[in-house]
Amino acid sequence: MNNCEKYYELISSLLDNEITPDEKEDLEEHLKTCEHCASVLELYKTLFSDNELVDPPENFVSAVMQDVSAHEKKKSKRKAFVKYSVVVACLAAILAVSVVTMPDMFNLQRYKDFFNTSKDDNEAINGRTDYQNMISAIDDILDEAGDDTPYFGSSADSSSQDSVDGSSNAESDSNTSQGSDKNSAALTDENDYFAVVNVSGTLPSIFKDFDMEEYDDGSYRIVVPSDMIDQIEALDSSDVSVSLNKSPSESDYILVIYTP
């Protein structure tokens, strides 16, 4: 650094009011003898003396704070938008999942229905199988007994069959009769009936429509549906005695032993 270069720094510091008293004294001494540095001082004054800071406009602070306030409002609106967007998105997602899974639900239901139906069908099939087995068993018994006579009377069996199976009256008599025979054929013991009614003297008219089977001891056996129990009890006759065996749900028939 040459001698004048050092004073350039002091001139700069002088104009910036950053010069120390010693430096200032040194510079002043130099300027007395150095025209060039005096010229530099004048030049710097011209170029850099206008460095006084000016005051900003009066509304400066309020203008900036208005911007800040506007920014905050926008931000809160954006937050609210984001919040609602999330809620809407969640609802949309739930809806979408529901729409996507609902057909499956229907399918499941359909499958369930299918399986239920199949089960019912199987049961029905099994039922038929059991029914057929039962028919075979009855046939075997009848064959062993060597008796071709149906066990139950056709008319009474028809009505009893209706109540038991709920089958239509439109079905053929032979089928009904056969069904009645098969149903009651299993009831080989008096205790298997819902009730046993001993009737003596005159046969009440309510039994007259039913077939009677004559026994060796001179008595007759009549099988009637268990729902006739009310009519039987209503007879109120000393010739009729009723003894209940089981609940109606377990046996649908009443055995009437008629001794004339």
Added chain:
Amino acid sequence: MTKTQEMLTISRVVCGDSKSFEALVVDNQKVVYNLALRMTGNEHDAMDISQEAFMKAYTSLETYRGDCRFSVWLYRITYNVCIDFIRKQQKNQTSPIIYANSEDDFKELEIPDNRYAPENELEKKELSNSLRAAVSSLSPEHREIFTMREYSGFSYAAISDALGISEGTVKSRLSRAKHKLAEILIKNGTFSPSVRQTSRKEDADI
């Protein structure tokens, strides 16, 4: 406002108290506005730039780590906004030739014989525009220290603190920046054409 008060205020703003930001605006409005005004030479643009700079500072306040004073941090934001603004304005113009700058490149000044002294506002404005153009051709190092001191009014101590250099270095770097500017302005004819060559030899003769 002390540095501690400054940090407390900033913490309040960051925590959601936006009104506390006003104290920071009041304290730093001169630094920001004067820098913008000197960089653009236009009050309207200076106002727009100042508002943009403060908003940038507000929205990125969480990134302020307190490594330097808030005013220095804000000054740098404002300076960048100014540069962006000037670049947009000069988009279709050729960029100024960067004047050779290095700490060692300390040439002798050619002092004008008839010293140029702007007497009216128009001349002052012309000088101001010429100075602004000359500042833009300084090296980044010189430009930063010059604008910090001349445009935003930072003290040598504040510049030393902000740039992490000694006050002696601030003094010499600033002097070199001014010297470069004077050279550019003399060279581009801002001053009257009649110039007198001075040299140390002549100085010695004097």
